[in-house]
Amino acid sequence: MARKRNERFEALLKEAAWSRAQAAGAFVRVASESNLTDYTRIARQHVQHWVDGHEPSGQAPIIMCEALSRRLRRVVTAGEAGFTAPNSPAQGALDWRVDPLIALNDLGSTDLDPDRRSLLRGGVYSAAALALPAESWWVEMAKEPPSAGKSAQRVGRGDVESVxxxxxxxxxxxxxxxxxHGRSALVEYLRSDVARYLVGKFPDDRVRRDMHSAAAEGAYLSGWMAFDNGEHDVAEPYFALGLKLAARSGDAPLSGHILRAMAHQALDLGLFNKALELSAASIDRQRYESATPRERALLGVVHARCLAASGQKKAATKTLLRAEDDLRSAHDGIEEPARTFFFGQASLAHETACTLRILNDQKGAIDQFGRSVRTRGAAFKRTHAVTLGYLGATQMSVGRVEEACATWSRALDAMEEGVYSGRARQRVLEMRQLLSPYRRRGISAVVEVETRTADYLRTVD
Structure with a gap:
């Protein structure tokens, strides 16, 4: 029996003004970005097969829909494209209409279940799904939810502090x-203890809001840890969940903090317009105005990087200067949220250097990366290793090969002391790529770093 032509998919390709080859190219870009290497050989004939009625397998429907979503600037679902796609718990977290408690339970249960984890891991980062909700949504979310049942446990200020x-x-x-390292333990804590607290009996509305704020920070951290480990498809729904919980708590600065992290992720993925949109939202009105100086500085430096990536050099420079002023105004007498404990002069220098690199000021970037390395404490080993990786790459860009190798040796020293980070691994891959033109020149420092990078990758892959 002849297959029925997929007219829905064909109509979307026409709306996108894509040839079959162009659609395949967009598909491969999304798959590559999400490290779905099994799907990076899709070609025009595969797209034609799907138009002819063959059902794309595995994650292919999700990848194709994300590519179409980005092209058409709206969310394209598998159903709209005439595909059958596996249901993912990420969809609930990314749908602003889904209650955060439902999203938390679904995400956590799937994330921790070996048999279902593939529904969450192996998806794609959805830029189209991150269209932020209208102002009315934030207002509604901040309203007190229905009262807990009679059998609900009592939840007090001490429980908030415990979280x-x-x-x-x-x-x-x-x-x-x-x-x-340790993210699954955090997810288990969120899914069990924190989820029970969120449906408990609160003595007053302040404690209710504070518990939702504390839960939001936990969800955000789970997303950040996944992002750091290169699991972008996992990080995205946790960031969205954190944003929902922050909105329910009415905690505007925390919402800004999470939007800042989402902007950082979009920036790293090369989605500069989306990154700028998210970072602009992070500093919008109360999110910035009611934040403490240290947090304003953190929001500001990421916004500066997004401005630089979007070609807005003057605005990026001005925003950096404001971030410096904000951090300078932070002092011991101001109570800062615990989530900003890591952000100080070293972090500001790192972010400034990243912005200067984008603006092609390599000398300024080297100076700022060096300042970050000198001022960062030993407790921040992961970030220290990443900063050294960037510093070495920037030194290489101006021809300081042996100096870069010495810097990278220090980075590898830090990484080899139990750092499990996708961002750190990416720096090692960058080292190998940048050293490749020098492999046959007999430079001992190059040989040493090459050997160490190969050994490191064998231990983490």
Whole structure:
């Protein structure tokens, strides 16, 4: 029996003004970005088969729909494209209409279940799904939800502090060891203890809001750890979940903090317009105005990087200067949120250097990366290793080969002390790529770093 032509998919290709080859190219770009290497050989004939009625297998429907979504600037679902796609718990977290408690339970259960984890890991980062909701959504989310049932446990101020302390402990571990260490334990804590607290009986609305804020920080941290480990498809729904919980708590600065992280992720993925949109939202009105100086500085430096990536040099420079002023105004008498414990002069210098690199000021970037390395404490081993990786790459860009190798040796020293981080691994891959033109020149420093990078990759892959 002849297959029925997929007219829905064909109509979307026409709307996108794509040939079959162009559609295949867009598909491969999304698959490559999400490290779905099994799908990077899709060609025009595959797209034609799908138009002819053959059902794309595995994650292919999700990848194709994401490519179409980006092209058409709206969310294209598998159903609209005439495909059958596996249901993912990420969809609930990314749908602003889905209650955060439902999203938390679904995400956590799937993330921790070996048999279902593939539904979450192996998806794609969805830029189209991150269209932020209207102002009315934020207002509605901040309203008090229905009262808990009679059998619900009592939840007090001490429980809120317990969640905050636990999240801070995981955050400090992330700074030392990287996002690849301990995230599943955090997810288990969110899914069990924190989820029960969120449906408990609160003595007053302030405690309710504070508990949702504490839960939001935990969800955000789980997303950040996944992002650091290169699991972008996992990070995205946790960031969205954190944003929902922050909105329910009415915590505007925390919403800005999470939007800042989402902008950072989009920036790293090369989605500069989306990154700028998210970073602009992170500093919008109350999110910036009611934040403490240290957090304003953090929001500002990421916004500066996004401006630079979008070609807005003057605005990026002005924003950097404002971030410096904000950090300068932070002092011991101001109570800062625990989530900003890591952000100081070293972090500001790192972010400034990243912005200067984008603006092609390599000398300025080297100076700022060096300043970051000199001022960062030993407790921040993961970030220290990443900064050294960037510093070496920037030194290489101006021909300082042996100096770069010495810097990279220090980076590898830090990484080899139990750092599990996708961002750190990416720096090692960059080292190998940048050293490749020098492999046959007999430079001992190059040979040494090459050998160490190969050994490191064998241990983490």
């Amino acid at each position: 905050r302390e636990m999240t801070l402990a995981f955050s400090r571990m992330d700074q030392r060891r990287g996002g690849g």
